[in-house]
Amino acid sequence: MRSVLQLRTPQSGNGDQHQFGGLNGKPAVKTVAASVRFRDPQIEMAHGAGGKASRRLIEGLFAPLLFNNTAAPLGDAARVEIDGSAVAMTTDSFVVKPLKFPGGSIGELAVNGTMNDLAVSGARGQAMLVTFVLEEGLPTSVLSDEVHAMAAAAERAGVTIVGGDTKVVERGKADGMYITTTGIGKFMAHVVIDPQSVRPGDKIILSGPIGDHGITILLARGELDLEADLSSDTRCVLPLIETMAEEAAPGIRWMRDPTRGGVATSLNELARDCGLGIVLSEEDIPMRNEVRGACELLGLDALHVANEGQFLAVVAPEYTDAAVNALSQTAGGEDACVIGEVRNEPSCAVLVTTRYGGSRIVDMLVGDPLPRIC
Amino acid sequence: MRYVDEFRDPELIIKASEEIYRLADPDRHYRIMEVCGGHTHAIYRFGLKDILPSNIELIHGPGCPVCVLPMGRIDDGLTVATNFDVIFAAFGDMMRVPGTQGSPFEHKARGTDVRIVYSPADALQIARKNPEKHVMFFAIGFETTAPSTALTLMRAKSEGITNFSVFCNHVTIVPAIRAILDSPDMRLDAFIGPGHVSTVIGCRPYEWIARSEGKPVVTSGFEPLDLLQSLVMLLRQLRAGEARVENQYKRVVPWEGNRAALKAMAEIFQLRPYFEWRGLGFISQSALRIRDEYAEWDAEQRFPIPGTRVTDPKAAQCGEVLKGVLKPAQCKLFGKECTPEHPIGALMVSTEGSCAAYYNYEHRKAAMVTSISSVA
Numbered sequence: 001m002r003s004v005l006q007l008r009t010p011q012s013g014n015g016d017q018h019q020f021g022g023l024n025g026k027p028a029v030k031t032v033a034a035s036v037r038f039r040d041p042q043i044e045m046a047h048g049a050g051g052k053a054s055r056r057l058i059e060g061l062f063a064p065l066l067f068n069n070t071a072a073p074l075g076d077a078a079r080v081e082i083d084g085s086a087v088a089m090t091t092d093s094f095v096v097k098p099l100k101f102p103g104g105s106i107g108e109l110a111v112n113g114t115m116n117d118l119a120v121s122g123a124r125g126q127a128m129l130v131t132f133v134l135e136e137g138l139p140t141s142v143l144s145d146e147v148h149a150m151a152a153a154a155e156r157a158g159v160t161i162v163g164g165d166t167k168v169v170e171r172g173k174a175d176g177m178y179i180t181t182t183g184i185g186k187f188m189a190h191v192v193i194d195p196q197s198v199r200p201g202d203k204i205i206l207s208g209p210i211g212d213h214g215i216t217i218l219l220a221r222g223e224l225d226l227e228a229d230l231s232s233d234t235r236c237v238l239p240l241i242e243t244m245a246e247e248a249a250p251g252i253r254w255m256r257d258p259t260r261g262g263v264a265t266s267l268n269e270l271a272r273d274c275g276l277g278i279v280l281s282e283e284d285i286p287m288r289n290e291v292r293g294a295c296e297l298l299g300l301d302a303l304h305v306a307n308e309g310q311f312l313a314v315v316a317p318e319y320t321d322a323a324v325n326a327l328s329q330t331a332g333g334e335d336a337c338v339i340g341e342v343r344n345e346p347s348c349a350v351l352v353t354t355r356y357g358g359s360r361i362v363d364m365l366v367g368d369p370l371p372r373i374c
Numbered sequence: 375m376r377y378v379d380e381f382r383d384p385e386l387i388i389k390a391s392e393e394i395y396r397l398a399d400p401d402r403h404y405r406i407m408e409v410c411g412g413h414t415h416a417i418y419r420f421g422l423k424d425i426l427p428s429n430i431e432l433i434h435g436p437g438c439p440v441c442v443l444p445m446g447r448i449d450d451g452l453t454v455a456t457n458f459d460v461i462f463a464a465f466g467d468m469m470r471v472p473g474t475q476g477s478p479f480e481h482k483a484r485g486t487d488v489r490i491v492y493s494p495a496d497a498l499q500i501a502r503k504n505p506e507k508h509v510m511f512f513a514i515g516f517e518t519t520a521p522s523t524a525l526t527l528m529r530a531k532s533e534g535i536t537n538f539s540v541f542c543n544h545v546t547i548v549p550a551i552r553a554i555l556d557s558p559d560m561r562l563d564a565f566i567g568p569g570h571v572s573t574v575i576g577c578r579p580y581e582w583i584a585r586s587e588g589k590p591v592v593t594s595g596f597e598p599l600d601l602l603q604s605l606v607m608l609l610r611q612l613r614a615g616e617a618r619v620e621n622q623y624k625r626v627v628p629w630e631g632n633r634a635a636l637k638a639m640a641e642i643f644q645l646r647p648y649f650e651w652r653g654l655g656f657i658s659q660s661a662l663r664i665r666d667e668y669a670e671w672d673a674e675q676r677f678p679i680p681g682t683r684v685t686d687p688k689a690a691q692c693g694e695v696l697k698g699v700l701k702p703a704q705c706k707l708f709g710k711e712c713t714p715e716h717p718i719g720a721l722m723v724s725t726e727g728s729c730a731a732y733y734n735y736e737h738r739k740a741a742m743v744t745s746i747s748s749v750a
Contacts, residue, residue, distance in 0.1 A: 044483045052715050224492060296378060299725060349738045355384035356391070356598070358421025360735035366714045367470060367479070 035064040044367075050260025050306075051365030055269070074269075075193065076256060077121035077185070088123030090114060091182040097175050099142065101220040103212075103231025106179055107146035109308060111153035111161075112236045113259070114183040119238040120255035120311050122193045122245070123185035125157065130164035130181050135174035142176065150179075157236040159183070188242070190249040195273035197253045202342040203320040204278060205313045207240055207327060208233070208335040210263055211291035214305035219294070226297065228290040233309035240333045241311065247326040251319025257311045261365040264303035266312055267350045268364040278350045280340035280362075303352070304365045314342065381597030382420075390602035391425040397609035404430045405561060406608060407698055409551060410568035411438030411726025412596050418735035420598040430605070433698035434728035436550045436654065437568050439515040440467045441696060441720045441727045443543055444652045446682035448473040451512045451541045452481050454677045461487045461504065463497035464512040465519075467724045472717055474684055494526035494540070501530075501538035508537045510673045513544055517574040520544040520662060521635035524642035527664070527671050541673040542664050545649065547571050548579050549660035553651075555587055559699050564608045566601065567593035569623050574639075576631025577621050584617040595623040642668060652686065652720060653693030692719035695728060702732040709737060 038060030046053035058074065077090035094110045111128065118125040130150065134143065154161050212233040219226055237257065245252065254274075258266040263285075267278045287302055295302045309332075315323045320338060327336035346361070353359045398404065408414055414434045417423065423432070436442055452473055455462035462478060469479045469490060482488035487507075491497045497511035513523045523540055530538050547568055554560055567580055572593045580591045590611040594604035604622045611618060621627055642665060649661030664672040673679075686692055690707050694700040702708055702721070712718040714730050721727035725734075 042480070042483050044479055046479070223496070346738050351739065354421060356387040356425060358424045358598075359739065360419055360421045361738050363714075363734050 036061055037064075046367035048260075049365060049368045051265055051304075051367065053367065054261075055364070075121055076117040077123060077183075079121075079187075086187060088118050088121050088185040088187055089183070090117040090121070090185075091180060092117060093178060093180040095175065095178050096217065098217075098220055099146065099176050101232055102216055104234040104308070105146060105149050106177065107149035108153045109232075109234050110179040110181045111150050111157060111159070112234050113308065114181040115157045115159060115236045115238055116257045116308075116311065118183050118185035119236070119241045120193070120257050121185075121187075122191035122241075122252075122255070123187045124238060124242070125159040125183045125185040127160050127162045128154065128181050128183045130161055130179065132164065132166045133174050133178040133180075134166065134168045135176050136168055136171040138176050146177065146179075153236070157238060188245050188249070191245050191252055193252070193254055195254050195270055198270065198274040198276060198314050198342055199253075199316070200276060200342050200344050201317050202253060202314045203317055203338045204267070204280065204340040204342070205315055205320070205323055205327070205336060206263070206286065206339045207237065207310045207312075207333060209286040209288050209291070210258070210307055210310060211287060211295065211302040211305035213308040214262070215291050215294045217306075218298075224298075226294060228294060230288065230290045230294075233307055235309035235332065237309060237311050240327055240330055240336075243326045243330045243333070244313065244323050248315060248319040248323035251316035251323065252313055253316065254314040255311055258307050260306050262302070262304040262306055263312065264301065264350060264362045265364045268362075270314070271348050271350055274342075275347055277343045277346040277348070278340060279343050280350065280352045282352050282354050284337060284339045286335045286337060286339075301362065303362050378597065381595070381599040383599070387425070387598050387602060390599060390606060393606050394430070394602065394609060395427055397606065397613060398427045398430060399613070400427075400429065402429065404563050404609075404612070405433055406430065406564045406566060406605070407433045407435045407554070407562050408566040408594075408601075409435035409437045409547065410566075410571065411435075411441065411724065411728070412570065413566055413568075413594065413601065414438070414728045415726050415731050416596045416598070416601060418731040420601075421735070422598060422601060423736075426605070433562065434695070434702075434731075435565075435698060436554060436651070436696055437516065437547060437571070438721070438724055438726040438728070439519070439545065440471055440724035441692075442545065442550070442651045442653070443471070443514055443720060444650045445473055445684040445686065445720075446650070447543055448478075449475065449682040449684065450679050451510070451673075452478065452486065453680055453682070454541070454673060455488070455510060456481060456486045458508065458677060459487075460677075461489060461500060461507050461509040462512060463489045463491045463500060463509055465492070465514065466490045467726075468512060468514060470717065471720050471723045474682075494523045495529070498526050498530055498535065498538055501535055505537060508539070510539050510541055510677075512541045516545055516547045516568075516571045517635075517639070518570040520643065521574060521632075521638050524638040527642050527668055528638065530671055531668065536670060539671050539673040539676050540664060542643070542662060544643065544662040545651070546645075546660055546662065547575070549657045550651065550654065551580075551583065553654050553657050553660075554697055555583070555589075557697055557699075560697060562589060562698075563612060564590040565592075566604050566608070567591045567619070569593060569595050569600075569627065572621075572623065572627040572631070574632050574635045577619050577627065577629050578631070580619045584619050588617045590617045591619045593619070593621045593623050593627055595626065641665075650683070653696035655693075687718055690719045692721055695719075695721055702729040703737055705729070709733060 047057045077088040080089050092113050096106050099106045115125045216230050216232045256266040271278050327333035350362045470477050478488045494511050501509040592604040592607045643662035645659045646661045646663045648656045648658045669675045691705040717723045721729040
């Protein structure tokens with residue numbers, strides 16, 4: 001689970017408006033101090049949990065002071081134009097505990113996570129920088145394992161690691177290690193990700209079962225006397241997205257990898273950005289029984305649980321079949337399916353419907369998911 | 375998971391809903407209180423109001439342990455933890471509950487050692503692992519959670535673990551129901567009786583509600599079919615002009631309760647003469663304190679407790695909502711100053727609080743114009 005903020009920079013088809021100030025020689029204009037709205041007196045864990053508090057921090061403090069155009073929706077990667085050619089750029093920090101968990105480890109996560117942020121922005125990751133923050137006393141064998149895992153993940157994902165930085169902090173200060181990866185990628189042809197292009201009637205596609213990563217980490221921490229045959233879903237989703245784009249590129253309106261905050265938070269962000277309603281059909285959302293069981297026991301909503309190897313896509317109705325077929329014929333995309341659609345109502349919200357005619361609103365995650373008492 | 379699926383079967387749910395429509399007298403308005411916060415949560419989570427007749431009004435009761443805890447107790451617990459460098463351990467539900475100086479999470483960010491535990495036994499384990507520190511378990515809950523606190527205290531004593539104590543806020547459900555029935559502005563037709571509390575105390579303690587107050591009670595489970603079946607049972611009684619206690623949740627609730635759990639409680643706890651409830655005020659013999667034999671493990675006897683009393687913010691109408699007099703959205707602060715992220719009252723914090731449940735699952739549905747059918 002990531003707990004450090006992803007700095008999302010504005011992105012749009014119009015590079016002139018949304019690139020970083022400075023990159024093209026113009027300084028960033030900071031006339032927006034007045035729009036700083038972040039009033040929380042101190043930073044709490046919730047500000048890094050990917051839900052409402054994270055969004056408030058980014059929109060209320062980082063965006064007005066650091067990003068050039070704060071009106072644009074925040075995406076998973078920035079579009080940067082240098083002398084007329086556009087590249088995608090993103091960064092992500094990994095502070096997962098434990099470092100190793102069933103199905104993966106922090107090193108693998110660090111490569112896949114950044115590749116996925118680029119992929120759901122419609123870009124193929126080409127090169128990556130890696131920063132290690134290491135805790136004094138960390139066994140070399142642990143570090144070496146993670147470097148091996150990163151090398152293997154980079155090879156699988158087809159990305160080159162071109163450099164990085166290393167810092168060591170005092171014992172007790174970094175949970176073993178933190179890793180930050182920064183990726184740069186090339187946009188795929190004909191794929192334009194823009195929440196403003198989403199229309200009522202568009203379908204929501206999910207690439208596979210939800211909640212595997214979050215529940216795996218929760219159980220791997222050993223604080224609960226629960227065991228389940230479950231492993232993290234960490235993987236690079238680029239091959240799936242490329243296959244889908246080949247068949248349905250003109251119909252793809254929006255994509256997101258639902259990491260911290262889960263599917264519910266990603267879709268709530270979309271609903272807010274496009275001003276429309278997202279209506280999901282509960283029975284169509286794929287989920288393993290182990291995840292469902294753990295969520296029932298702990299009182300968590302699986303829609304709020306983190307994923308590391310899934311993505312959501314909003315696709316125009318006429319391209320939906322092509323997109324789902326392409327995904328389900330690709331290794332790892334067998335469970336891809338339509339889980340809902342975009343409607344006019346409820347505006348700016350996500351609604352889940354049941355087969356017996358009941359419905360409920362699902363909001364963004366508030367803070368970390370907390371287990372209930374009884 | 376089949377065990378859960380059977381209680382969420384769409385065909386059976388639709389049948390039960392049809393039976394409720396058949397039994398409910400269209401000329402009558404039904405006011406039925408679900409006592410337990412878990413029921414409130416389930417009613418919203420499963421969207422059950424969408425499939426019930428509009429003349430059945432479900433009123434949320436006082437059975438959310440976080441919600442009924444007065445702010446002064448939270449302040450007292452956090453003050454002890456901060457002043458005496460004590461590890462403050464509590465259930466996850468407590469972590470965002472606001473005190474006057476902030477919630478446990480806000481105290482954690484300022485340096486107080488605050489830990490989420492899943493059971494009191496986990497708090498005792500923290501004490502075993504940190505012999506140089508004192509661990510205080512901030513106990514909340516009805517008879518549902520009180521037995522596990524009792525067993526943990528017995529364990530602490532038998533193992534001689536002295537760096538552990540309990541700040542006891544356990545309350546009992548029956549006096550709260552009595553207080554609600556005594557409230558002059560409250561008119562109720564029947565009760566959906568609490569499920570998990572009844573696994574410990576059984577169904578017998580509710581018999582006076584049927585006998586003296588003439589109101590039917592059905593102890594209910596937490597799945598959609600449980601709740602709908604309980605409504606069917608209540609409507610049948612109301613139609614026949616009867617008032618009995620029935621047990622819908624037989625697969626979990628024994629009529630006589632759990633003797634071993636009750637025995638453990640009796641050994642560790644005694645009734646307080648009175649205790650303050652948020653929204654309901656002081657209720658006599660409604661809460662538990664730790665017996666003197668266990669004084670060494672009683673945080674209220676080991677540490678100087680400020681005994682803070684805090685009146686709820688004037689504009690907040692938690693009391694009225696807690697008593698079922700007001701619906702969550704009728705409170706002036708609902709969804710404006712008071713949201714799950716910035717709760718002013720505890721009802722907005724716990725997933726079992728009626729305000730949080732309404733805010734999370736319901737309130738923006740009201741704005742919907744189009745009818746909702748299955749998608750995809």
